[in-house]
Amino acid sequence: MLRGLRKHTSGNAAFIVAIGMPAFIGGAGMAVDVSQWYLWKREVQHSADQAALAGAWALIDADSASSYEMRAKQEFDGNLAVTADFVSTPNVTLADYAGGEDNSVVITAQVSKRLPFSGFLTGNAVTVAVRAQASFKAGANYGACLIALKKNGNGMDIGGNASVKAACGLAALSCGDDAVVIDGSATVETDSIATCGKANVPPENQDVVSENVKGLQDIYADLVPPENNDVPPPYSCKNVNKTEMAILRPGIYNGGIVVKCNTTLDQGVYIIDGGILDLSANYDVTGANVLFVLKNGARIKLGGNGNGNKITLSPMESGPYKDILIIEDRDSHPDNPGHKINGNSNSLIEGLIYLPNGEIEILGTADIASQCLQISAYKIKISGNANIETLCPTGTSVGSGLVMVRLVG
Structure with a gap:
């Protein structure tokens, strides 16, 4: 089968x-x-x-x-x-x-x-x-009292034999490779250096550097400066007890202010419409509860050429502009470098200096002490033998690093 x-x-x-x-x-x-x-x-x-x-x-x-x-x-x-x-x-x-x-x-x-x-x-x-x-x-929170607002290239440059003491922090919004540069001969004491880009700093500062921080911002970007159209009396020096003295009243100053004798500023808002706010002559200048508004390319020049002058300025004490000393109008575009603090000045300057379009140079042998000075400018340059110290307990918040959430398993 x-x-x-x-x-x-x-x-x-x-x-x-x-x-x-x-x-x-x-x-x-x-x-x-x-x-x-x-x-x-x-x-x-x-x-x-x-x-x-x-x-x-x-x-x-x-x-x-x-x-x-x-x-x-x-x-x-x-x-x-x-x-x-x-x-x-x-x-x-x-x-x-x-x-x-x-x-x-x-x-x-x-x-x-x-x-x-x-x-x-x-x-x-x-x-x-x-x-x-x-x-x-969570992203780290960053505070600073010296803030460079420029978005590219070098924003903060500290060199020469400059000395900076700002425990409240430094920040640069630039995402450039040279956003922050501290020359080896300069001395910087701070608890934080934050930047969107890179920071070229000495070895002793490297442990406080945070680079590539994408959440930094200009927190005063929406700040609108006040107006004051009052016309003050002309600036003039008068002999008082054999000393030339002057008193400045709040209002609008077309073409700027140049001090020519010991000067006291009454409290209020000073509009500097073009020209220079020039406090660099060797005279004492004192003002409390004051606010300067820079318009139409106006610039500031603080500090004299010798040891004879003292600049003592403190900001508004109340209201929406509390703790602000100088505001540059956002439509004002001064020549750069336009703002200067220089000379052998013994200065006590308090409050916020906000210069969104202007570069500021602190140079020569400028000597600035402050319980709380904050500078927020387009670019900050500190050089020569400049000595700047600010004792703000904490800096202005400039934002935080990006939050990190990711799958790990």
């Missing part, structure tokens, strides 16, 4: 097909089930990833931190489609990451369902489990 069957070659193909049919059917069934597993895995893993990121972002913001679990679950559910009816409720937990404490969000979930082929073979449902972890790190 077998010998006869062997002679009938036309039936061999059918015989082979019959023998291989179970394997063929099994392979096809397994392929269908595996494709389902892959689809489930991909969908639920994507949902878990997005949930972990949503939870991490919620924890960064103090206003939403308490709802991180709810936000994670909302994001998880929002990304489901095929598995929405049989996926488990995600488990949302906090975990330590990279030496931190509770600084990551972990999502675990699973789908379980009986499939036709694998269920027939095993009698059980198939379970696919996923896990996602997202870490978060």
Whole structure:
């Protein structure tokens, strides 16, 4: 019989097909089930990833931190489609990451369902489990009392034998490779140097440098200077007890102010409309609760050529311009370098000097002491034997570094 069957070659193909049919059917069934597993895995893993990121972002913001679990679950559910009816409720937990404490969000979930082929073979449902972890790190906050606003190139240059003591911090908004340059012969004592770009500083300052900080900003960008159209009496010096003296009244000064004797400024707003606010002659200048507004290219020049003069200026004490001493109108474009503090001046200058378009040079043997002097200018250059010290307890906030949220598992 077998010998006869062997002679009938036309039936061999059918015989082979019959023998291989179970394997063929099994392979096809397994392929269908595996494709389902892959689809489930991909969908639920994507949902878990997005949930972990949503939870991490919620924890960064103090206003939403308490709802991180709810936000994670909302994001998880929002990304489901095929598995929405049989996926488990995600488990949302906090975990330590990279030496931190509770600084990551972990999502675990699973789908379980009986499939036709694998269920027939095993009698059980198939379970696919996923896990996602997202870490978060808040951006560092940066404060500064010497701030260069220029967005490219060199913004802050400290050189010569200059000495700067500003624990409240330095900042440059420039993203250039030479945003901050401190020459090796200059001495800078500060707790922070932050810049969008690079800082070329001596070794002793490198441990306080933060580079490539993208969140820095000019917080006074929306500041609108006040107006004062009062016409004051002409500036004139009078002999008082054999000493030439003058008193300046608030108002608008077309063409600037040049002091020619010991001068006292009454409190109020002084509009310098063009020209120079020149306090560089060797005379004492005193003003409390004053504010200078520079318009139409007006410039400042502070500090004399000898030791004979003292400049004592303090800012507005109340109101919307509290703690501001000098504002440059945003439409004013002085020649650069236009603003100067120089000479052997013994100066006590308080408050904010805000020069959004002007470069300021502090040079020669300028000697400025202050309980809290803040300079926010387009560009800041300090050189020569200049000595500047500001004792602000904290600097003006110039923004923060970028928040970091990323998947780590």
